[in-house]
Amino acid sequence: MKKTYSGRYFEILEKRKNLPVWVHKEEFLKTLKENQIVLLVGETGSGKTTQIPQFVLEAVLNENPSSGPKGKKWLVGCTQPRRVAAMSVSRRVAEEMDVEIGDEVGYTVRFEDCSSSKTVLKYLTDGMLLREAMADPLLGRYKVIVLDEAHERTLATDLLFGLLKQTLVSRPDLKLVVMSATLEADKFQNYFTGVPLIKVPGRLYPVEILYTREPQRDYLEAAINTVIQIHESEPPGDVLVFLTGEEEIEDTCRRIASKLGDQVNVMPLYSTLSPAMQQKIFDPTTDAVRKIVVSTNIAETSLTIDGIVYVVDPGFSKQKLYHPNTRVESLLVSPISQASADQRAGRAGRTQPGKCFRLYTEKSFKELEKQTYAEILRSNLANTVLTLKRLGVENLLHFDLIDPPAPDTLARALDDLYHLGALDDECNLTKTGEMMSEFPLDPQMAKMIIVSPQFNCSNEILSVSAMLSVPNCFIRPRGEGQKAADKAKSMFSHIDGDHLTLLNVFHAFLQHNQNQDWCYENFINYRAMKSAVNVREQLVRIMSRFQIKLCSPDFNSRDYYVNIRKALLAGYFMQVAHLERTGNYLTFRDKDDQVVHLHPSNCLEYKPEWVVYNEYVLTSRNFIRTVTYIQGEWLVDIAPDYYKPANFPNSEAKRVLQRHCKKRRLSEERSCKIF
DNA sequence: GAGCACTGC
Numbered sequence: 110m111k112k113t114y115s116g117r118y119f120e121i122l123e124k125r126k127n128l129p130v131w132v133h134k135e136e137f138l139k140t141l142k143e144n145q146i147v148l149l150v151g152e153t154g155s156g157k158t159t160q161i162p163q164f165v166l167e168a169v170l171n172e173n174p175s176s177g178p179k180g181k182k183w184l185v186g187c188t189q190p191r192r193v194a195a196m197s198v199s200r201r202v203a204e205e206m207d208v209e210i211g212d213e214v215g216y217t218v219r220f221e222d223c224s225s226s227k228t229v230l231k232y233l234t235d236g237m238l239l240r241e242a243m244a245d246p247l248l249g250r251y252k253v254i255v256l257d258e259a260h261e262r263t264l265a266t267d268l269l270f271g272l273l274k275q276t277l278v279s280r281p282d283l284k285l286v287v288m289s290a291t292l293e294a295d296k297f298q299n300y301f302t303g304v305p306l307i308k309v310p311g312r313l314y315p316v317e318i319l320y321t322r323e324p325q326r327d328y329l330e331a332a333i334n335t336v337i338q339i340h341e342s343e344p345p346g347d348v349l350v351f352l353t354g355e356e357e358i359e360d361t362c363r364r365i366a367s368k369l370g371d372q373v374n375v376m377p378l379y380s381t382l383s384p385a386m387q388q389k390i391f392d393p394t395t396d397a398v399r400k401i402v403v404s405t406n407i408a409e410t411s412l413t414i415d416g417i418v419y420v421v422d423p424g425f426s427k428q429k430l431y432h433p434n435t436r437v438e439s440l441l442v443s444p445i446s447q448a449s450a451d452q453r454a455g456r457a458g459r460t461q462p463g464k465c466f467r468l469y470t471e472k473s474f475k476e477l478e479k480q481t482y483a484e485i486l487r488s489n490l491a492n493t494v495l496t497l498k499r500l501g502v503e504n505l506l507h508f509d510l511i512d513p514p515a516p517d518t519l520a521r522a523l524d525d526l527y528h529l530g531a532l533d534d535e536c537n538l539t540k541t542g543e544m545m546s547e548f549p550l551d552p553q554m555a556k557m558i559i560v561s562p563q564f565n566c567s568n569e570i571l572s573v574s575a576m577l578s579v580p581n582c583f584i585r586p587r588g589e590g591q592k593a594a595d596k597a598k599s600m601f602s603h604i605d606g607d608h609l610t611l612l613n614v615f616h617a618f619l620q621h622n623q624n625q626d627w628c629y630e631n632f633i634n635y636r637a638m639k640s641a642v643n644v645r646e647q648l649v650r651i652m653s654r655f656q657i658k659l660c661s662p663d664f665n666s667r668d669y670y671v672n673i674r675k676a677l678l679a680g681y682f683m684q685v686a687h688l689e690r691t692g693n694y695l696t697f698r699d700k701d702d703q704v705v706h707l708h709p710s711n712c713l714e715y716k717p718e719w720v721v722y723n724e725y726v727l728t729s730r731n732f733i734r735t736v737t738y739i740q741g742e743w744l745v746d747i748a749p750d751y752y753k754p755a756n757f758p759n760s761e762a763k764r765v766l767q768r769h770c771k772k773r774r775l776s777e778e779r780s781c782k783i784f
Numbered sequence: 785g786a787g788c789a790c791t792g793c
Contacts, residue, residue: 191791219793236792265792355788381788406789427789440789484791496793549793581788647793709785728787 152311557680
C-alpha cells in the first residue's frame, strides 16, 4: 500500500474516528487476535460495515506482511445481503483508504467483478461467497471472513454459517467475524458456543414510540388518518408510511393527496417502480411542503431516506411462505416481528429526534415474534439442497444450521431432486446434478437447459429461461393505457402458451436492436429485457464451460415450437395440470392434487387438456401462471419413471395416462416385431 | 379476469 496519502484522506480519517465503533477498536483487535470467531453487535449508525473490515485488514497485513496462498495476497471478505450495498460500501471504503475501487478494495456481485490481483479487502454478496465456496470449499484465499447483517438471516448467510463452522475446524488459521444489528446475539452465541461478544451502540436520535389505545380494524384507514393528523398537528418533518404492496400504496397515495392536496408531496416507493421515480424520493423537500413517502418494506433495509421525522407503522408486510405438501410458495400479508418494528421506528431518527406511530397496541407489540422467521424456514429448499450437496455436505440432517428446516420441506426437496436426476438412490450428487448446481437457477430450469440439446433447441430454452428469471416484462398501466397495453401484448401472443410468448418478446427485442423506444411503444419493460439479455449471456458462459451444445431447430419447421414445448416439459414435468370434465384444472401429482385456475394473464385462446406451468401462486385463488400447452403422451415419453400410473391415485388424469402408457407399450411391441 | 414484499447466484 502506498505510503503517502492525500489531504482528503486525513480529512476523512478524522470523521471516521468519531464513529462509535472506533471507541472499541483496540478491544476488537485484541479479541480477534485471541479468538477464531468474534461476534459484534452494532446498531445502525455505529459504522461497523465500513470500519470493522478495515480494522481486520490492518491486523491481517500486520501479521502477514508478505506471503499469501500460492504467492497471492490474503483476502479479507465482507458479505452483504444486497448487491447495491456491496457496491456502495466498497466504494466508500476505497475512498476512505485513498485507493481506486477495484485495486486494494473491491467488490464482487453477480454480473460484476470489480476486484483484481491487488485486492486485499473485498465486499461481496452472501450468495457470491457461497458460489466461491463451491469452487473452493476451504475458501483458501481468505484470511478473515466478515458476515455482515447476520440478523437478516438470508438463506445464503445461513448456509455460510453452517459451512464456515465446518471450515473453521479444518482451517485453524481462518477467522470469522459475525456482525449483527440486533441482539439476537444469544442465538448466535448458542450456535458458536462461548464466542466473545462486543457491543457497539449506534448513533440514532431518540425516537418516541406511540401506540394506539385500541387495536385498529382497518389499518389503511388508520394510516391515512394518522398521516393527516401528523400533518395538521406536528412540526415540519417528512413522513414515512409502511404498507404491503404496490396497489395498496398507489391507492393510499391517491387518497392522501385528495385529502391534503398541495400542502404535501405524496410519493409511492416500491421495487418495481422505475429508478427515475424511486430517485424522486431523495429530492430535498422545500420547507413549505411536507414529503410523505408511502413505501413497502424496501424502505426498511434497502433504501434509506434522510429527513424522515415521522414513521407510520401499521405492523404488516408481505412475507413468503412455503407449504411443502402442496409445494406452493405464497405471499401473505402477515404481522411483522418486533425487530422489524424497531427497524422501522429507527427510520424516524436518522437526522433529528423523531416519532413513530404504531397503529397497534403495546400489548400487540409484545405478542409479536421477536425476530422474523429465517428465510430457510419459509422457502422451497430444492435449490438449497442442491447447493449443499455440491459443497460436499453428505448428511444434510447432520449439517449444523442455526434453524434447521422442517423435515417435510427437506424430504420434498430431496424427492424433487431425485426425480430430476440430480441425486441417485443413495442421495449422492449425479453428474447431471453437478452441472445443475452450477446454474444460478432453480433445479427444474437448470435441468431443462441441460437436456434442451436433445430437443435441438438450447438457444430458445436459454432465452425462455432468461425471460423467466427477470421481472415481468409486460407493463400494464392502470386506467387509460390498459387497453393499449393489452393490445400490444396480444401482438406477441403465441396461441400455445406463455413461455412461447416470452420467447417472441425476446426475439422481437433483439430484432429491434434492444431499442428502448421500441419497448416504450410496445409496453415492454426495458430494464427487464436488458437484464434478460444479461442473464442469458451468463447462462451461455456456463453452457460453454460444460460444452453443452447451442442449437436451434429450423424456424420454418413445423416442429420448431413442438421441440421447445417438449424441452419445457423435460424440466418442469412435475408441474403439470390436467383439464377435468368439470372444466377445472387439477394439478397432476403423486399426492395432494389441487384445483387450480389459469392465471388471467395467460395468452391461451382455448383450454388445452394438458398444460405445463412455471409457477403456482396463491393469491385470491389458486393460480398457475405462465402456462403452455403440452401433449399427454409426452409425459410418458419424456418422464417415464415419474409418470408410472401406479404412482398416482385414481383420477381422470390417471386414466388418460394409463391409455398413453398402453399405447406406448403397443407401439414398442409392434416395433419389436418388425425387427 | 388479476396483480407484483424483498434479496441473491
